[in-house]
Amino acid sequence: MADALRGPARLLVADDNKVNRLLLARSLELQGHSVACAPNGRVALEMLRDGGFDLMLLDMEMPEMDGFQVLEQLNAELALRDLPVIVTSSLEGIGHIVRCIELGAEDYLTKPVNAVLLKARIGASLEKKRLRDQQKELVRRFATPEVAEDLQQSGFDLDGRRVDASVLFCDIRDFTALVESQQPEETIELLNTYYTLMFDAINGHGGVVNQMIGDGLMAIFGAPLPLPGHAASAVHAALDMVELIELLGVERRDAGRAPLRIGVGIASGELIAGYTGTRRRATYTCIGDTVNLAARLEQHTKTAQRAILVDRATRAALAASPVAVEPLGPVAFRGKAAPVEVFAVASGPPPLARDG
Amino acid sequence: MSGPAIDDVAFAELQASAGAEFVDELVDTFLAEAPRMLAELRAAAEGANAEAFRRAAHSLKSNASTFGAAPLAAMARELELGGLAAAGQGSPLAALAAEYARAAARLAELRGG
Numbered sequence: 231m232a233d234a235l236r237g238p239a240r241l242l243v244a245d246d247n248k249v250n251r252l253l254l255a256r257s258l259e260l261q262g263h264s265v266a267c268a269p270n271g272r273v274a275l276e277m278l279r280d281g282g283f284d285l286m287l288l289d290m291e292m293p294e295m296d297g298f299q300v301l302e303q304l305n306a307e308l309a310l311r312d313l314p315v316i317v318t319s320s321l322e323g324i325g326h327i328v329r330c331i332e333l334g335a336e337d338y339l340t341k342p343v344n345a346v347l348l349k350a351r352i353g354a355s356l357e358k359k360r361l362r363d364q365q366k367e368l369v370r371r372f373a374t375p376e377v378a379e380d381l382q383q384s385g386f387d388l389d390g391r392r393v394d395a396s397v398l399f400c401d402i403r404d405f406t407a408l409v410e411s412q413q414p415e416e417t418i419e420l421l422n423t424y425y426t427l428m429f430d431a432i433n434g435h436g437g438v439v440n441q442m443i444g445d446g447l448m449a450i451f452g453a454p455l456p457l458p459g460h461a462a463s464a465v466h467a468a469l470d471m472v473e474l475i476e477l478l479g480v481e482r483r484d485a486g487r488a489p490l491r492i493g494v495g496i497a498s499g500e501l502i503a504g505y506t507g508t509r510r511r512a513t514y515t516c517i518g519d520t521v522n523l524a525a526r527l528e529q530h531t532k533t534a535q536r537a538i539l540v541d542r543a544t545r546a547a548l549a550a551s552p553v554a555v556e557p558l559g560p561v562a563f564r565g566k567a568a569p570v571e572v573f574a575v576a577s578g579p580p581p582l583a584r585d586g
Numbered sequence: 587m588s589g590p591a592i593d594d595v596a597f598a599e600l601q602a603s604a605g606a607e608f609v610d611e612l613v614d615t616f617l618a619e620a621p622r623m624l625a626e627l628r629a630a631a632e633g634a635n636a637e638a639f640r641r642a643a644h645s646l647k648s649n650a651s652t653f654g655a656a657p658l659a660a661m662a663r664e665l666e667l668g669g670l671a672a673a674g675q676g677s678p679l680a681a682l683a684a685e686y687a688r689a690a691a692r693l694a695e696l697r698g699g
Contacts, residue, residue: 249649250614256604256612291644320648323665342652345603 239356240282242269244274244300245289245318250341254318261352265276271295275303278310285355290319290326301333314355314361318343336482338353357437395452396464396498397521399528400428400471402445403491411488413570421445426492427478431470435463440515448525450516453503453584461498461540461547465575468494468538469553472577491537495527498543523570526563530572532560538575590655591688596654599697613697616649617690623649624683627665631673639670652682657687658682 241263245251266283269328272295278286290297297317302308307522317330320341327338336355339348353513392431402408402424409417413482425442432439432449436457441448452460471494501518527539536558540548545555560569623646630639647662647694661682665672673679 247645247648248619249612249652252612252615253604253652256608260604291641293641320644320651322663341648 237441239263239284239352241265241352242274242277242283242286244269244271244286245296246270246292247289248531250289250318254343254348257343257348258287258352259347260345260545265354271297271300271303272516275310278304278313279307281309283313284359285314285316285352287318288315289319289332290317298329301330301335305334308418312359314359316351316355321391336354353549372498389487391502391504393456393502393516394460394499394504395450395457395499395501395516395520396460396496397516397524398432398449398464398468398494399524400447400449400468400492400494401528403493403532405445408490410489416566420490422476424475427474428471431474432467434470435467436460437464448521450503459547461496461544462551464496464498465538465540465544465548465551465553468575469577472537485553493528493531494537494538494571495529495531495540496538496544497521497524497527498547499539499541522565523563526566526570527572530561530563534572534574536574537577539574540575542571548575562581591655591657591685591692592696593654593656594668596656597685599652600665610697613653613693616653617693620646620649620686620690627682631670631676631679634647634670636670639673640666646686649687653689653693655693658689661685 241258243251243254243258244263245267246269252265253268255267258265266277268277270292271288274286274288275295277283288297288300298320299580301315304313304315314336315334317327317335317338318341319326319330319338330338330582336358339351408420408446412420420462424445427446428447429439433453437448437449437451438454439449449464449467451464453456457463457473471492475492479491482489497520499518499520501516501520503516523541527541531539533535540555545557548555556574556576558572558574561568561572570583604612623642626642627639627646630636630642639682643662643666647659647666650656650659650662661678663679665682
C-alpha cells in the first residue's frame with residue numbers, strides 16, 4: 231500500500247538467465263513497479279546511463295560484463311553511484327557477499343529470491359534513496375554545485391582536513407531594530423532578497439555559503455575545492471556585496487524605506503574543514519583561529535564604522551591589486567592573546583557617482 | 587537420485603506467488619533453455635573450459651531451485667563447486683542429463699495440471 235501511495239518505482243533487472251529475468255520482473259510487476267530487463271552488465275549500464283531508474287536488481291554471474299564489474303563502474307560514475315543496487319545471486323560463499331557490499335550494494339539476496347523478502351528489501355532501499363535524494367536537494371539549495379559534488383564524491387566522508395582558505399562573515403547592521411519596525415512578511419521578503427544578492431556575489435567569486443543564521447552568513451573561499459587567490463576573491467566578493475546592498479538601498483529609499491547596511495569581516499589562513507554531523511544530516515563547516523578572527527572582524531565593523539575589515543594575511547594577498555586598503559592599527563579582540571592588526575578595505579563611492 | 591524430481595510444495599508456492607499461468611510460461615522457457623545449458627556444460631567439459639563449465643552449472647542450479655527441482659539443483663551445484671574435475675569421465679554429466687529428463691517430465695505434468 232505504501233508503494234501505491236508513493237507511486238510505482240522504475241526498476242532494472244540485470245540477469246543473463248531468461249528464467250530468472252522473467253521471474254524477477256514478474257515479482258516486481260506484481261508489487262506495482264515498472265520493470266525493464268537487461269541480459270548482461272554492459273547493456274544494463276547503457277540503460278542506466280539513459281536515466282530514469284530508481285533501483286537495480288543485479289545478478290553477479292553474467293557474460294560480457296559481470297555484476298562485480300558493474301558495481302565498480304557504478305562507483306566510478308557520479309550520476310550513478312547513488313543508485314541502490316540489490317544483488318540477487320546464487321554464487322556460493324560469503325566472500326562474494328562481502329565483496330558486493332564493499333562495492334556498495336545495498337543488499338544481497340540469494341536465489342531463488344523469496345518474494346516477501348524481495349518486497350521488504352526493495353521498499354527499504356527505495357525509502358533510503360528518497361531520503362538521499364531529499365538530502366541532495368537540500369545541499370543543492372543551500373550550497374553551490376561544487377559542495378554538492380564534493381559531498382557526493384567524498385560519500386559524506388566526515389573526516390576533517392586542513393585547508394588554506396579565506397573565511398567571510400557578514401551581517402546586516404541594526405537588523406533587530408529593522409525587524410521591529412516592519413511586518414514579519416516584509417522581513418522575510420527582505421531576507422530573501424538579501425540572501426539572493428549575497429549568494430550571487432559570493433558564488434560569483436568562487437565562494438561557498440555554508441551557514442546562515444538570521445541575518446548573518448558565513449562563506450568559505452578555498453574549500454571544499456581549492457581556490458587560487460582565495461583571499462583576493464573573498465575581498466572582491468565583499469566589495470560586490472556592499473555595492474549590491476547600496477543598489478538595494480536606492481530601491482528601498484524610492485519605496486520610502488530605510489536603506490540597508492552590512493558589515494563584512496574576512497580572515498585568511500589555515501583552517502580545519504569537513505562535514506560535521508551524521509551521515510543522515512551533515513553540514514560542511516570550518517573551524518579554527520582563522521574562522522574566529524573573521525567573526526571578530528565582522529563584529530568590529532560596528533566599532534570601526536567601516537563596511538569591510540580584513541586581517542593581515544588577507545591584506546598581504548591584495549598587495550598587487552588596485553583595491554585601496556587602510557591600516558587601522560592593532561585591536562585587542564576577546565579570546566586573542568595578542569592584539570591583531572586590522573585593515574579596512576575601501577568600498578567604492580556609490581555606484582551612481584562612479585558611472586561615466 | 588531418489589525422491590521426487592520436483593518438490594510439489596515448492597512448485598505450488600511458486601504458482602501462488604507468481605500466478606499459475608505465468609509459471610506455465612516460465613516452465614516453457616526453462617524447458618526451451620535447459621537443453622542449451624546441458625549442451626554448454628558438455629562442450630565446456632570436452633573443451634576443458636573451466637569458466638564456461640562453472641557458469642553453465644551455476645545457471646542450471648539456479649533455475650532448478652526456482653522450480654523446486656531439488657535433486658537436479660544439488661547435482662548441478664556439485665558440478666559448479668567441483669569444476670571440471672567433478673565431470674570426471676562423463677558419467678556425472680550423464681546422470682545430470684537423466685535427472686533433468688526426469689524433472690522436465692514432471693514439470694510438463696505439473697504445467698497446466
